[in-house]
Amino acid sequence: xxxxxxxxxxxxxxxxxxxxxxxxxxxxxxxxxxxxxxxxxxxxxxxxxxxxxxxxxxxxxxxxxxxxxxxxxxxxxxxxxxxxxxxxxxxxxxxxxxxxxxxxxxxxxxxxxxxxxxxxxxxxxxxxxxxxxxxxxxxxxxxxxxxxxxxxxxxxxxxxxxxxxxxxxxxxxxxxxxxxxxxxxxxxxxxxxxxxxxxxxxxxxxxxxxxxxxxxxxxxxxxxxxxxxxxxx
Amino acid sequence: xxxxxxxxxxxxxxxxxxxxxxxxxxxxxxxxxxxxxxxxxxxxxxxxxxxxxxxxxxxxxxxxxxxxxxxxxxxxxxxxxxxxxxxxxxxxxxxxxxxxxxxxxxxxxxxxxxxxxxxxxxxxxxxxxxxxxxxxxxxxxxxxxxxxxxxxxxxxxxxxxxxxxxxxxxxxxxxxxxxxxxxxxxxxxxxxxxxxxxxxxxxxxxxxxxxxxxxxxxxxxxxxxxxxxxxxxxxxxxxxxxxxxxxxxxxxxxxxxxxxxxxx
Numbered sequence: 394x395x396x397x398x399x400x401x402x403x404x405x406x407x408x409x410x411x412x413x414x415x416x417x418x419x420x421x422x423x424x425x426x427x428x429x430x431x432x433x434x435x436x437x438x439x440x441x442x443x444x445x446x447x448x449x450x451x452x453x454x455x456x457x458x459x460x461x462x463x464x465x466x467x468x469x470x471x472x473x474x475x476x477x478x479x480x481x482x483x484x485x486x487x488x489x490x491x492x493x494x495x496x497x498x499x500x501x502x503x504x505x506x507x508x509x510x511x512x513x514x515x516x517x518x519x520x521x522x523x524x525x526x527x528x529x530x531x532x533x534x535x536x537x538x539x540x541x542x543x544x545x546x547x548x549x550x551x552x553x554x555x556x557x558x559x560x561x562x563x564x565x566x567x568x569x570x571x572x573x574x575x576x577x578x579x580x581x582x583x584x585x586x587x588x589x590x591x592x593x594x595x596x597x598x599x600x601x602x603x604x605x606x607x608x609x610x611x612x613x614x615x616x617x618x619x620x621x622x623x624x625x626x
Numbered sequence: 627x628x629x630x631x632x633x634x635x636x637x638x639x640x641x642x643x644x645x646x647x648x649x650x651x652x653x654x655x656x657x658x659x660x661x662x663x664x665x666x667x668x669x670x671x672x673x674x675x676x677x678x679x680x681x682x683x684x685x686x687x688x689x690x691x692x693x694x695x696x697x698x699x700x701x702x703x704x705x706x707x708x709x710x711x712x713x714x715x716x717x718x719x720x721x722x723x724x725x726x727x728x729x730x731x732x733x734x735x736x737x738x739x740x741x742x743x744x745x746x747x748x749x750x751x752x753x754x755x756x757x758x759x760x761x762x763x764x765x766x767x768x769x770x771x772x773x774x775x776x777x778x779x780x781x782x783x784x785x786x787x788x789x790x791x792x793x794x795x796x797x798x799x800x801x802x803x804x805x806x807x808x809x810x811x812x813x814x815x816x817x818x819x820x821x822x823x824x825x826x827x828x829x830x831x832x833x834x835x836x837x838x839x840x841x842x843x844x845x846x847x848x849x850x851x852x853x854x855x856x857x858x859x860x861x862x863x864x865x866x867x868x869x870x871x872x873x874x875x876x877x878x879x880x881x882x883x884x885x886x887x888x889x890x
Contacts, residue, residue: 448781466781473775479654481770482830489771490782514829515774540781 646842
């Protein structure tokens with residue numbers, strides 16, 4: 394049970410429908426400040442829809458209450474246009490958010506990208522660089538909450554490890570709550586403090602070691618899922 | 627240089643520069659050809675303005691508003707694609723304008739005319755263009771971010787509907803100003819060609835927007851100078867000047883392409 398004063402997000406009876414199709418229903422949960430809250434579920438479970446409803450990007454029923462206004466969101470890759478854009482360099486992309494060049498340089502250095510990247514074109518970065526740049530963009534204004542939808546989709550295992558190591562390092566330096574959609578159970582075991590199993594409705598919620606049993610995973614994904622368990626970092 | 631020519635140069639230069647600036651934003655939204663359809667929508671208004679001797683931009687704006695309302699209404703009722711409905715309405719507008727207009731006025735409506743520019747017209751155009759420019763500058767970066775991801779923009783608190791409304795209003799007003807100098811047939815060129823020129827020779831967004839503005843203004847001034855020298859209609863000359871600037875940008879890109887495309 395989370396103490397009320399520690400709750401950064403409270404969701405009550407959330408429901409989303411598109412026409413006659415029910416995408417999410419009867420969803421209630423809370424997220425504690427500083428948590429790494431992972432939303433897990435098969436394709437079509439409503440994970441992206443849930444994040445979009447939490448951010449009030451789509452119409453929804455029920456109540457969503459944030460205890461902060463400082464929220465950064467990175468949508469999934471397919472929601473981001475990288476090609477066929479006007480000539481936009483990385484510094485200009487960051488200036489959509491802040492005019493403080495020192496902050497931009499600092500956060501880029503923290504994700505392992507040097508100053509020369511500021512002059513690079515938005516569409517010219519490799520997938521791994523692009524994703525690190527986006528993480529830096531999300532963090533540049535020092536948010537309280539980071540909402541990430543499959544941030545490592547399309548990048549290799551090494552790149553994926555780098556992203557999560559970076560995020561974990563940021564969390565150690567300052568209080569940061571992370572809401573994350575991922576399919577990667579290894580990441581859940583290593584970094585999540587709380588897991589929501591979702592398939593149009595809440596199937597389970599709790600600490601990974603409590604709720605991610607082989608049977609639960611089978612119920613969630615409808616098939617046997619190889620069962621890993623790792624120590625928390 | 628006569629006063630009329632000077633006024634025509636100022637009016638055309640300001641309108642062309644504004645169209646170039648806005649066109650750079652339209653190109654990022656892949657709506658470059660929309661200016662053409664809107665230009666056609668204005669033709670009955672331009673025809674009436676010429677027949678009853680009132681301002682062509684005013685006539686254009688009234689019919690633009692009417693045309694967009696009809697398209698919106700038909701879309702609600704028929705659920706046909708906006709593109710298809712725009713084609714229906716703009717081709718009907720074009721045909722109607724031809725029925726109304728005597729030949730000489732038809733040429734003016736289609737190809738533009740800067741031979742009767744007044745001081746009031748220039749002052750009104752500069753004032754309106756300044757307002758549109760400031761509005762476009764205000765929404766420019768947000769609109770580019772919306773182009774990258776509407777969700778990313780909305781999560782930053784950007785009101786997508788408000789931005790879109792402002793953007794469309796700016797497009798409509800710019801088209802209404804543009805039909806005076808290039809006519810109803812070639813507004814797409816006024817909006818799209820300078821942006822394509824700028825795209826070839828710019829490295830970042832700031833350069834792109836301001837090169838497009840400069841290309842639009844320069845093409846319009848060159849077109850009017852061509853009109854003064856030859857007596858040919860200004861609209862086609864402005865568009866040809868714009869096309870030549872575009873060819874120059876293609877040459878620059880091909881000649882110095884390595885410099886432009888390599889990472890700095």
